[in-house]
Amino acid sequence: MSSLSRRGFLRSTAAGALVAPAVPAFVRLQAPVAVSSANGIKAVELAVQRMSEGWRPVDAAVAGVELVENDPEDDSVGIGGLPNEDGIVELDACVMDGPSGLGGAVAALQNVKNPAQVALQVMRHTDHVLLVGEGALRFARAHGFKEENLLTEKSRQKWIEWREKRSAIDDWISPEENGEHGKEWFRKYKHKTGTIHLGAVAANGDVGSCTTTSGLAFKLAGRVGDSPLLGCGNYCDNDVGTGGGTGRGEACILANGGAFIVHQMALGKSPTDACMEAVKRVVRLTKVKRLLDAKGRPDFQIQFYATNKAGQFGAAALYADKFAVCDGNGARLADMASLYAEPVK
Numbered sequence: 286m287s288s289l290s291r292r293g294f295l296r297s298t299a300a301g302a303l304v305a306p307a308v309p310a311f312v313r314l315q316a317p318v319a320v321s322s323a324n325g326i327k328a329v330e331l332a333v334q335r336m337s338e339g340w341r342p343v344d345a346a347v348a349g350v351e352l353v354e355n356d357p358e359d360d361s362v363g364i365g366g367l368p369n370e371d372g373i374v375e376l377d378a379c380v381m382d383g384p385s386g387l388g389g390a391v392a393a394l395q396n397v398k399n400p401a402q403v404a405l406q407v408m409r410h411t412d413h414v415l416l417v418g419e420g421a422l423r424f425a426r427a428h429g430f431k432e433e434n435l436l437t438e439k440s441r442q443k444w445i446e447w448r449e450k451r452s453a454i455d456d457w458i459s460p461e462e463n464g465e466h467g468k469e470w471f472r473k474y475k476h477k478t479g480t481i482h483l484g485a486v487a488a489n490g491d492v493g494s495c496t497t498t499s500g501l502a503f504k505l506a507g508r509v510g511d512s513p514l515l516g517c518g519n520y521c522d523n524d525v526g527t528g529g530g531t532g533r534g535e536a537c538i539l540a541n542g543g544a545f546i547v548h549q550m551a552l553g554k555s556p557t558d559a560c561m562e563a564v565k566r567v568v569r570l571t572k573v574k575r576l577l578d579a580k581g582r583p584d585f586q587i588q589f590y591a592t593n594k595a596g597q598f599g600a601a602a603l604y605a606d607k608f609a610v611c612d613g614n615g616a617r618l619a620d621m622a623s624l625y626a627e628p629v630k
């Protein structure tokens with residue numbers, strides 16, 4: 286973690302009540318900092334490089350995640366993302382810019398592989414925050430984004446496998462169902478999630494953030510997760526820092542993960558502690574039995590990430606996991622704090 290102290294980070298009113306932290310008169314980090322989900326090791330490196338060249342944190346964050354959106358081997362984001370239950374790839378993303386306090390987002394966007402870039406244009410070229418579906422596609426078209434089929438052969442094969450194995454009471458069957466495994470219920474893709482969130486802090490303490498995803502694999506058409514919802518999968522406040530999440534989007538929405546993390550930091554928590562508070566909030570809010578394992582723990586993974594404007598960073602998850610970070614010591618993977626010691630089942 287950064288050696289910079291966050292002492293003096295909070296101020297209180299004359300009555301003693303906590304309010305939004307004051308912007309420190311002068312913040313100068315040794316180097317910009319970027320934190321992301323574990324699939325973003327190259328993304329954090331590029332984001333830090335761009336911020337060192339003077340880019341705004343939000344632009345640097347989008348440049349970083351674009352590497353992952355363009356990678357057909359990452360089946361959780363952009364091209365090659367796993368499709369919805371109809372076999373159609375629908376992408377979600379949002380961006381937030383600390384200095385201006387503005388945000389932009391797109392949800393259920395088809396045929397454009399860089400939804401984070403489209404979200405950036407929504408922020409810069411409209412008076413709105415969130416565009417969805419056909420409207421988002423028309424907006425992207427108007428801004429010259431290329432349309433292409435985002436379903437790679439590999440993702441199509443995974444979709445067919447899921448479609449055939451998801452139910453024993455419909456007419457889709459897999460070759461295995463004709464064999465010795467009979468009507469076995471395959472859980473392989475039941476909770477498959479993946480996403481990239483990237484929080485960025487420039488050397489002067491300005492922050493920006495971005496989250497982009499193809500969402501929950503084989504979701505219902507039109508399902509929108511936490512990633513394009515500001516305050517859920519992504520949030521930042523230039524007086525405080527950034528917060529975001531990956532994993533089960535429904536849980537992050539219900540816990541307002543991103544905004545909750547930033548609020549916890551405004552109240553004085555370190556980034557790691559703020560993320561762990563969000564994890565505990567998810568546990569407290571997860572009540573229905575179908576979402577719990579035999580030990581009564583959430584039967585899914587959720588990961589939270591945070592940075593503050595002093596350059597400190599942290600991450601926490603329900604189950605053991607890694608995250609990516611880049612600072613003055615270069616890009617690397619690190620262990621997240623986790624509520625439960627083992628990896629997710």
Ligand code: GLY
Nearest residue numbers: 500501510532534
């Ligand atoms: N966290 C990504 C999603 O659930 O869509």
